[in-house]
Amino acid sequence: MFTFDFYGTGASIQIVHLGKRVLYDYDVVDGCLSFLWKKGVNFNNLVDKMNVLIAEDNEESRYLLKKLLKGYGHEITAVPNGVEALEQAMAQPPDIIVSDIMMPEMDGFQLCQECKQNEHLKDIPFIFYTATYTSNEDEKFALSLGADAFILKPAEPDIFVRKLSEEFEKAKLKPLVSDKIVPLEPSHYLTEYSKRIVAKLESKIAQLDIEIAERKRAEENVRQSLLEKEVMLKEIHHRVKNNMQVISSLLNLQAGYIEDERALDLFKECQNRVRTMSLIHERLYQAEDLASINFTEYIRRLTGNLLVVYRIDTGIIKLNIYVEDVFLDINKSIPCGLIINELVSNVFKHAFPEGSEGEVSITLTEDKVDKKYTLIVSDDGVSFPEGLDFRETETLGMRLVNILTEQLHGTIELDRSGGTSFKIVF
Template structure:
C-alpha cells in the first residue's frame, strides 16, 4: 500500500492530462473536422513569442485527434490523423461524410480515478500502439486527453535514457518517396503503411539516395484544410528541414538533447555503413522505458532514504553489496562502509577541485591507506603504448616509481584491447597468474608480487591504468576491493574529462577576454541603436493606430467600428511596451505598474464617455517583466479590461469598479487578476470555447506563457492568470 501511495504521489495522472482537448459533434462534416485540426496546428503566435519544444509538441499532439462527443459530453469515438489520411487518400466526399461515419468506435479509453498513475496511461498507450488516450469519468464524460507529448513533459526523461543506444528507439520504419511525389500520393502511402511521416529522397547521378526532408500527416491535413488540390501539389511545396542522422551505437540521451535544442521531431538511425535502420521520434523515446524499473527505482530510493535515516552508520550502500554480503562479519561490513565513504570523498574532491594532479594524488593516497598495500599508482599511456607513472603513493622502504617510463612490448598485442573493453586484472601472485615473461619483468621493476589493475577509459580511448600493488608477499584481493577500484577509475575518468574541459574553457576564456574588450567599446553604440529601434517600432505602431483611427471616420457600421477600436487598443498596448523600454535605463525589462497605469488610462478614454466614470484600482507593486512576457501579458490585460468596459456595466453607477492586481508569488511565478463588480459572466458561456476573438486571444496568450487561467463568477467576473516569466527565446 505504501508503494502504491508513493507512485500515485510522484507520478500522478494530473501531471499529463490535457483538459482542453479538441471536441466535435458526431454530425460534423469530415471537411470541417479536418479544418479544425489544420487550424489548431497552425495556431498563430505573436512574433518573438516562440515556445519551447515541449509546449509546441503538446499543442501539436492536441491537434492530431478530435474527440467525438454527444450533447452530454460523453465520448462516442476518436477521429485522428490516420482516419483523416485514409479519407483524403480514398477520395471520400468530405462535405457529405461525417466524423461519426469514420471515427474509431468504440474508442480505447482510460477511466479516471485518483489511484491511476502516468505508468498506467503509458502502459495503455504502448499496449495498443496509440499516441492519444481519452480519459473519461465513470459516467463516460470526457475528463481530458493523455498524449505521449504530455507524458514526456511530466516524466524526467533525461535520467531514464542514459546508457541506451539510439537503435532502441528506431521503431518506426523509414518509408521513402521521391521528392517529386504529389501530396495526395503521399497521403495514400501513409494510410497504406500506417505511418505518420514519409522521408523524401533524391537520387544523384551515381544512384546514391539521400534524404532531403520529411512530410508528416499533420502537413497534409493542414494543406487539405486550406482547400488546395493535393493531387497537383508536389511534396517540395511543404518540405520540412533535412533530418539529422545518428549512428545506431550513439546515446539515446544525445539524440534527445539534440531534438530539444534544435526543436526537431524526427531523426534517422543509421548503421556503420550508412544504411537507414529506422526513424526515431519523441514518442519512441517513451516506448523504450522499462515501466516496472522506473516504478521500482522510485520506491527503492524512498526506502533507501528511510533505511539510512533509521540505521545511520549501519546502513550498507546497495552499490557495494556483493554475493558475499550474507556471510560478511562485522569487520568486513565496516570495510564496505569505508569503501562507500571513500567514494563519496572522491566525488567531493572532483566537485571541489579542477586540479587534476591534486585529485589523482589524493585518490591514490587514500586507496593505499584503505587497502593497506605498499604501492598504488596511476599509469598514463602514450600513443605507442609506452607510458609514464603520473601519480604514486608508496610505502616507506620501497623504491618510488613516480615519473618512470616503460615500454611493454607485449602490452599492445596481449592486453590493450581487453582493457579497452573494461577488463579488470586481478592477480594474487604474478608468478602464478599466467603473465607473459616480458610483462612479469616490468612488474618486478616495481617490486610487484600481487596486482590489481583497472582501466581508466575516456570513451573508447584507454587513457591509463589505476594499479594497486602488494609488494611484500602474495595477496588475495576481495571482491569489494576490486569493485572499489573499478568505481574509483570511473570517478577518475570523470575528473580527467572535467580537467581537460576546464583547460579548454580556460583557453577559450582568454580568447573571449580579448573579444570582450572590443565588445565593451561598441556596447554604448549598440544600446543607443537598441533604444532607437524601440523608438521607431513604437512610432510605426502609432502610425498604424492613427491610420486605423482615420479609416474608422469613414465607417458607418457600428460593429465594424467596434472592431477598428479593438484593433487600435491592441496596437497601442504593444506600442506602449516599446515606448517604456525606450524611456527605461534597462532595455530588457519594463516596470509593470507604470505600464498598467497608461494602458488602462487609454482604455478608459476609449470606452467610457458617460457622466459617471468607472473606478479603476491597480495593485501591482514592484513587478518587472521582460518584453517576451510583457507583450502577451499586456494583450491579455487589454482584452479582459476591454471586455469589462464593454459588457460588465450596462447601467452607469457610482459603485462600478474594475480592479487589476498582479503579484509575484515566488521567485519565478506571477499571479494576475482582473475583476469587476458588474453583471457577471454568462453562466451558459464557456470562455475557452467561444466565438469571441478577444477571449480566444486570452486563451492563446495564456498557453504561450505556459500559464493557466481560471474564471470566478461568484461576485461579478474575475479572471485569474498564473504564469512564469519567459526567457528571451521561449520558456525557461
C-alpha cells in the same frame, strides 16, 4: 649479488647480477665512477621490478604516470603533495621517488632536501619530473640537492621508463663505489631555493600580466559589442513603436469615414491592441534594462489609455490597481498586456450599463518561490453570461485571451459570483 669483470684499461665494465650479464660504459667524474647503460641491451628484461613513489599534484598527470609504470609491472604509490610523499616514504621506503616540483604544502625541492638529509631515505633514487621549473638553473639546483635525474615533461614513455630503470640499477652500485652526496649547507640551500622560487614567481607574474592585458582587451571588445547591440535594440524598439503608432493613426483616420457603429467599434478595438503592443516597445526603448520592463508602470499607462478611449467617468467607475514591483521580459509583457487590454475593454463595454456605478480591479502578484505570476481582472458589474463558455466563445477578444494564456503556458479560471473575475496564472 654483483660481480665485476674489468676489460683491461678500456671504458667498459661487465656486471653480473642475478646470473645476468649487463654491459656498461663507465668513466671517472669528480673522482667517482659514472656508468652509462650500454646501447642495444634490452634493459626491460634485465631490471628488477620497482616500488615507485610518485608525488604529483595534477590528478591527470598522476593517473597517466601510474598507468605507464604499472604497464611495466612496477608497483606504484601516488600522492598529491610532498608532505604525503615524505610520510609514505618514511612508513614504507620505495625503490625510487618520482616528484613534480610545484606542489602544495611541500614542493619537490623541499621533498628532495628532506629525503636526502634522512638517513633511511638518502640512498633512494630521486627523479624530478617537471613542466614548470625548466631552466638550467632549476636543474642545477635540483641536482645540487642530491636529485639523481631531472626530466622535463612531457618525456617519451620509453625514455622516461629507461631513465628510471637506469637510476634504480645505479642505486644498487652505490655501496660499491665512492659516490657520496655532500648535502648543501642550510644557508646555501635557502638562498638557492629562494632564488628558484622568486624566479618562478617573476615568470608567473609576467605571464599573468600578459593574460590580464589580453583579458582586459577581450572584455573591452565584449563591452563594446554589447553596447552596440544595446543601441541597436533600442533603435529597433523605437522603430517598432513608431511603426505601430503610424498603424494606429491610420486606423484612427480611417475610422473617421465609418458611420456603422459596429464597424467603428472593431476599428477602435484594433487600435487599442496596436497601442498596447506599441506601449511595450516604448517602455523597452526608454528602459535602462532592455531585457524587462516595470509592469506596474505599464499597467497604469495602459489602463489610463483605455479610460480615455472608452470615455469612462472615474467618478462613477473606480479603477483599482494592485500590482507589486513586477518586471516581465518582452515574451511575457506583450501577451500579458494584450490580455489586460481585452479583459478591461470587455468590462468597460459590457459590465456597467450607462450611468451605473462600480469598481474594476487589476491585481498582479509574483510567487518568488514557484516563479509564477497571478493576474486577476475583476469587476462588480454585470456578470459574465451564465450560459456562455468563455473558452468556446466566438468573440475575438475572448479567443485572444485564451490563445495568449496558452502562449504564456498559463491557466485561466472564471468566477461569476459577485460580478466577473478572471484569474490567470502563468
